[in-house]
Amino acid sequence: MGKQWLGLPRTRGAGPLLAAALVDSLGSGLFLPYAVLYFLDTTRVPLAAIGLALSAAAALALPCSALFGPLVDGLGARRSVALANAAQAAGFLGYLVAGSWWQIVAFGVLVNAGQNLFWTANGVLVTLVCAPDDRVRWFSLLRVVRNLGTGVGALLASLLAAGTGSLAGRGVVAANAGSFLLAAAVLARWHPRSATPADPPSTPADPASTARERQRVGYREVLADRRFAALNAATLLFALCLLGLPLILAVYVTRTLGQPAWVAGLLLAANTALIVALQAPVTEALRHHRSARQLQAVAGLFAASFALLWAAAAAQAGSTGWVALCLVAGMSCYTMAEIISSPVLTDLVAVLAPTGLRGRYFALSQLHWSLAGVLAPSLFSWLLNAGTACLWGVLLIVSCGAFLLAPAIDRTPGGPTGPPDFAPAPAEPEPANGE
Numbered sequence: 011m012g013k014q015w016l017g018l019p020r021t022r023g024a025g026p027l028l029a030a031a032l033v034d035s036l037g038s039g040l041f042l043p044y045a046v047l048y049f050l051d052t053t054r055v056p057l058a059a060i061g062l063a064l065s066a067a068a069a070l071a072l073p074c075s076a077l078f079g080p081l082v083d084g085l086g087a088r089r090s091v092a093l094a095n096a097a098q099a100a101g102f103l104g105y106l107v108a109g110s111w112w113q114i115v116a117f118g119v120l121v122n123a124g125q126n127l128f129w130t131a132n133g134v135l136v137t138l139v140c141a142p143d144d145r146v147r148w149f150s151l152l153r154v155v156r157n158l159g160t161g162v163g164a165l166l167a168s169l170l171a172a173g174t175g176s177l178a179g180r181g182v183v184a185a186n187a188g189s190f191l192l193a194a195a196v197l198a199r200w201h202p203r204s205a206t207p208a209d210p211p212s213t214p215a216d217p218a219s220t221a222r223e224r225q226r227v228g229y230r231e232v233l234a235d236r237r238f239a240a241l242n243a244a245t246l247l248f249a250l251c252l253l254g255l256p257l258i259l260a261v262y263v264t265r266t267l268g269q270p271a272w273v274a275g276l277l278l279a280a281n282t283a284l285i286v287a288l289q290a291p292v293t294e295a296l297r298h299h300r301s302a303r304q305l306q307a308v309a310g311l312f313a314a315s316f317a318l319l320w321a322a323a324a325a326q327a328g329s330t331g332w333v334a335l336c337l338v339a340g341m342s343c344y345t346m347a348e349i350i351s352s353p354v355l356t357d358l359v360a361v362l363a364p365t366g367l368r369g370r371y372f373a374l375s376q377l378h379w380s381l382a383g384v385l386a387p388s389l390f391s392w393l394l395n396a397g398t399a400c401l402w403g404v405l406l407i408v409s410c411g412a413f414l415l416a417p418a419i420d421r422t423p424g425g426p427t428g429p430p431d432f433a434p435a436p437a438e439p440e441p442a443n444g445e
Contacts, residue, residue, distance in 0.1 A: 018290055019147035024139055026193075026200040027132075028155060030091055033193040034128050035156040037098065037186045039163020044182065051176040053109050063111050067118025069384055074123040075377035078130045079229070082369025087138055090131035090369075092197040097124030099190035105183045124190075126380055133372040137360045139202040145360060149353040150293035154286050161282040232370045238362050240418035241355070242378050244305065247412040248351055249382030251312045254390045254405060255319075255344055261394060262319070262401075267326055267333060277341045284345050292346075293353050302420035304354050309413035311347035313406055315340045320402035358419065 041048070049060045082090045097120050104117030132152070140148045232238065260274040296304055318340035325332035356375075363371035393401040 019140065019144045019151055023202060026196045027135060027139065027202075028151075030095060030128075030193045030197055031132065031152050031155045032159050033095070033189045034098070034125065035159025036163045037102075037159075037189060038125065039160035040166055040182060041102075041163070041186055044179065048105075048176075048179040048183065049108070049114060051179050053114070055111050055114065059111050060114065063114040064118055065384075065387075067115050068122050068380075070115070070119050071122035071126060072377070072380050072384055075126045075130065075373050075380055076229075077373075078127045078376075079232075079367075079370030079373030081127070082131045082134055082373065083366060084369075087131045087135035087369070088197060088200065088202070091128060091135055092194045094124045094128035094131060095190045095194035095197065097121075097127065099187045099194065100124075102183050102187035102190065106180060106187075126376055129379075130369065130372045130376045133356055133359060133375075134368045137363075137368060146293060146297055146353050146357045147290070149356045150289050153352045154289045157282055157285045157289075161279075161286075229370055229374075231364075232367060232374060235362065237419055238359075238371065238374075240415050241358055241362065242374060244412050244415040244419065245355055245375060246378045246382055247408050247415070248305075248308065248312075248355065249379050250386060250389075250408055251405065251412070252348055252351070253382055253386040255315075257386055258390045258394050258401070263337070266323055266398060267337075269333070269337075273337070277337060281341060281345045281348070285349055289349050289353075292349050296350060300420055301354050301358055302416045304350055305416040305419065306413050308347045308351040308354075309409050309416065311343045311350070312412070313409040315343035315347065316402050316405040316409065318343065320398065323398045 045064060046057070046060050049055055049063075050057060053060075055063070078090070085093070101117045101120030101124060104113070104120065108114050108117055133149075136145060136148050136152070256278060259277065260271065263269045263274040263277075264271050318336045322333050322336035322340065325336055359371050359375045360368070390401070393404055
């Protein structure tokens with residue numbers, strides 16, 4: 011009971027699920043901030059070409075997300091997560107021998123595609139092994155693990171950046187590859203029991219005809235789901251809000267506001283610490299509120315955050331205290347929006363997805379997160395260069411758009427994450443072969 015009061019899910023028997031998420035987050039957090047420096051130290055590829063290669067790899071991996079839906083639905087979530095870890099391990103092993111621009115792109119596609127597959131299949135796996143009343147707690151915990159892993163990885167990467175050059179870099183890449191291989195092996199040997207077994211059908215279904223029907227339906231039923239379409243549109247807007255601020259905060263604080271660089275670092279560190287400390291209890295406190303109301307609150311918090319950060323530029327002519335107040339209040343609103351939004355958006359995918367199409371639903375959701383990740387660096391760099399009013403004005407418009415979309419996702423009264431007609435379908439076991 012105490013764990014539920016704290017917002018923590020029942021984790022007995024689900025250690026491999028947590029370990030896989032931690033390995034993925036730590037690996038990404040460790041390598042991404044260090045990637046450009048690593049390739050500068052280990053290859054003769056120039057700086058501009060390295061940045062282009064990494065961007066090209068992320069863009070080329072983006073369409074793969076649509077292919078991962080049928081893969082997860084057919085292969086099973088557990089096997090798909092293990093496959094995702096194996097693909098990332100192969101990519102990092104490739105980084106050890108990469109020496110040219112095209113090799114960075116090729117192995118980068120493996121790493122990015124593996125990460126997209128991981129977060130697609132991981133959401134489906136949670137719906138299979140966790141009870142419906144515990145699911146939002148699991149998504150909350152995975153968010154904590156993801157932030158913790160990314161934060162620790164980024165800290166280690168900053169220490170390595172001042173370290174011993176290519177030798178340290180190769181050690182990091184080799185350790186990443188080994189950890190992903192270990193996670194894949196653990197998941198391959200893990201045989202979880204479904205927390206919500208499906209009721210036996212009155213007439214036994216023919217597996218071959220079921221597979222043919224699923225293939226025939228494909229993405230047609232998914233794309234026809236208007237509430238899911240609204241959710242994906244809102245997800246894209248929320249993802250742009252979430253990804254935009256960390257990308258431009260350091261430049262905005264130092265170049266526009268004239269503050270020391272450590273101010274931005276302190277704000278981002280406080281953001282990570284607050285998410286780790288507050289994610290679970292806040293999610294638990296809001297668990298019985300309608301999802302649409304929560305998402306509208308998130309949009310309002312984002313809008314308040316961007317307005318306060320915009321006000322910091324106006325306060326710059328006054329006292330430093332007002333600038334500090336605007337920055338702290340703005341980041342506090344942003345952090346609370348991040349805490350509320352992530353579990354709700356992910357759980358809504360699970361609530362809307364029918365049995366047998368969960369992989370496709372999570373794949374399309376992940377595609378919108380990945381699309382935001384590809385768009386955000388160039389979009390927000392351009393907006394920042396265009397001026398303060400342009401930057402924060404666009405972000406305020408994006409927040410308002412997300413606010414207006416929320417009611418289309420959840421229009422009627424209901425339970426913890428949605429209305430009664432959103433009741434999740436019973437979990438189906440993974441394919442029996444090889445289990």
